[in-house]
Amino acid sequence: MAEVVIPSFDFAAYLARSKTLVESALNESLGPEKPEILREAMRYSLLAGGKRLRPILCLAACELAGGDSNKAIPTAVALEMIHTMSLIHDDLPAMDNDDLRRGRPTNHKVYGDAIAILAGDALLTRAFEMVALRSSNVPAERLLKVVGELSLAAGAPGLVGGQVVDLESEGKDVDLDTLEYIHLHKTGALLKACVICGALVGGAEKDLLEALSIYAKGIGLAFQIIDDILDVTASSEVLGKTAGKDLIADKTTYPKLLGLEESKKRANDLVSQAKTALEPWSDNSGPLLALADYITNRDR
Numbered sequence: 001m002a003e004v005v006i007p008s009f010d011f012a013a014y015l016a017r018s019k020t021l022v023e024s025a026l027n028e029s030l031g032p033e034k035p036e037i038l039r040e041a042m043r044y045s046l047l048a049g050g051k052r053l054r055p056i057l058c059l060a061a062c063e064l065a066g067g068d069s070n071k072a073i074p075t076a077v078a079l080e081m082i083h084t085m086s087l088i089h090d091d092l093p094a095m096d097n098d099d100l101r102r103g104r105p106t107n108h109k110v111y112g113d114a115i116a117i118l119a120g121d122a123l124l125t126r127a128f129e130m131v132a133l134r135s136s137n138v139p140a141e142r143l144l145k146v147v148g149e150l151s152l153a154a155g156a157p158g159l160v161g162g163q164v165v166d167l168e169s170e171g172k173d174v175d176l177d178t179l180e181y182i183h184l185h186k187t188g189a190l191l192k193a194c195v196i197c198g199a200l201v202g203g204a205e206k207d208l209l210e211a212l213s214i215y216a217k218g219i220g221l222a223f224q225i226i227d228d229i230l231d232v233t234a235s236s237e238v239l240g241k242t243a244g245k246d247l248i249a250d251k252t253t254y255p256k257l258l259g260l261e262e263s264k265k266r267a268n269d270l271v272s273q274a275k276t277a278l279e280p281w282s283d284n285s286g287p288l289l290a291l292a293d294y295i296t297n298r299d300r
């Protein structure tokens with residue numbers, strides 16, 4: 001009997017294809033904002049590159065739920081808009097005060113603080129417009145749930161809350177629980193929204209949504225641990241943002257609390273737990289499993 005050969009999943013090709021799709025959707029997503037300076041500032045940061053991990057996670061989760069990922073494109077764009085807004089605001093002098101992002105001068109360095117704040121605000125609100133007004137052929141009750149998830153992820157229960165605790169913790173001794181709180185909110189909440197929103201558009205049932213929440217918690221924390229590690233091991237050129245910022249700002253990080261080796265081990269364990277949660281969907285979870293590995297193996 002002929003041996004059955006299961007084609008292996010070509011992650012590099014998948015990533016390249018998804019990234020091209022996302023870049024083109026992002027490029028088409030803006031306009032015709034007025035005045036021109038606002039449009040320019042929004043485009044400057046949104047189209048500055050980046051790994052596009054969040055929209056790709058959203059599209060992959062939609063497919064895992066059995067949906068057509070084309071219908072999730074407005075939601076995927078919305079997630080990247082919220083992420084980009086958070087980077088613009090995070091870089092402001094009143095927050096992390098950074099000059100370099102995605103390999104370019106930060107938004108406020110080019111457009112000034114006021115326009116940078118407003119460009120972030122416009123991207124945040126545009127994200128909700130993408131879901132509510134620019135999605136097609138997705139049942140309204142699914143879109144309503146997506147809007148709810150995005151609100152939770154961006155607001156006090158997510159990014160904003162995590163950022164406040166992060167800012168308040170600067171220069172203080174922070175324990176592992178607080179560090180985990182910061183990262184689950186500041187970074188993890190949006191990553192969770194990516195897979196949950198994608199799956200909601202795809203029509204996921206409760207069991208898949210629960211599994212994806214566990215998956216997202218694992219990859220969210222692992223992502224941040226790797227971010228902390230790269231801050232001390234990689235160069236600004238490779239990262240496209242200022243390396244060594246955590247040390248300068250006297251921030252508590254995983255490497256500071258656990259050491260580099262233990263931090264790497266913890267990230268790997270979290271990714272394993274994340275992947276285990278998707279075992280019942282093993283026929284179609286290739287992209288999400290590979291994305292989880294990509295998070296721990298990345299160099300930027």
Ligand code: GRG
Pocket residue numbers: 049050051052053083085086087089090095102124154155159160163186187224227300
């Ligand atoms: C105003 C609603 C509102 C929220 C803003 C400023 C803020 C609240 C939160 C900060 C959130 C933040 C910047 C978290 C860091 C997340 C992180 C690790 C970003 C880097 O993500 P990558 O590596 O970046 O995916 P690229 O550039 O590849 O997209």
